[in-house]
Amino acid sequence: MNKKSLIFLGGLALWTLFPAAGHTSLAATAKDNYRTYCAQCHGLQGNGRGVNIRDMSVQPRNHTDASYMSQRSDEDLAKADRKGGLAIDKSVLMPPWGDTLSPAEIKDMVQYLRTLCHCTFNSQ
């Protein structure tokens, strides 16, 4: 077996073992976006305790709070993300991210929020 074949087979074996390597997974992308845009207020841990909160008149949502987050539909979360707090009758302090994140990234972000709260929408 020549050298090129060995390199090819080695690469194939690595790709088989680590299928996510070489592209960014959905969760990692949303996680990166969260760290960049959301964490400044919602906190590095998603607990609503970001570096900016001390003087805010309305405190940011705790995204790990399953009892609250399960009361918000995916559509509501996406709307708040895209258009800001005022669009869902919440605080102006939550800005619109529709010019920063693509519709696909906002969709992924909603799924990421569901991983933070370990919850799904429960309309009951």
Next chain:
Amino acid sequence: MSPNHLLLRLLPGLLAVILALALSPAWAGESAGMALLESRCASCHNISGPAPATIHALWARKAPDLFYAGNKFRRTWLVSWLQHPVRIRPAGEFYADHVKPGPERDMVDESTLAPHMALGAADAKLAADALMTLRAHDDLIAKEHVPAGSISRSMGSLVFDKFLGCMACHRVKPDFGGLSGPELYTAGARLKPAFMASYIRSPQSWDPKIWMPNKHVSDTRIVQLVHYLQALSKGGSHE
């Protein structure tokens, strides 16, 4: 006359012109200023563009981009600040790299923030002059017109804090406001009015991945904000 003879005859004149250009104070100053930027600033600041196009490039940025410094800064402020630098971004750049979870909220980890170097007076002027030539976004600036005017502190504060929520990320006095954005109590002295207007209108036009949102601020509110920031930088009171 052969071409070679013509060249020989013209050569002294050409050399004289080149020498005059090289010794011209303006040209020499600009060249020295750019050399200063290259040697002292470019290891942390991007002086040639473009802005980060991905989140990971954004995270890797060590300091604010300067390739549009001439569109952004007021020269008098640059000359002064470069001699006596004071932190503008309370949580540094990139902010999440300088923040860690605390008992009540995430806190800025001051130990990770390095002070900006200071320049001597002559170098500060050289650097400021060179920075003013970096104007990658003349196009964006040309779209703005901020009329001279004023706004009361109370009305400005209402617009900034309550109507638009800018205080979430920015400080309008040293002990009030958010930390992930640059402080704005010196913005009026630091920034050109047209830059403030353009950046508020569309942060992403200047810095596509920046963590400042486009809040679709109206023309009227943009002018009010610029006047408010100008008012904040005047006088000793930050009320």
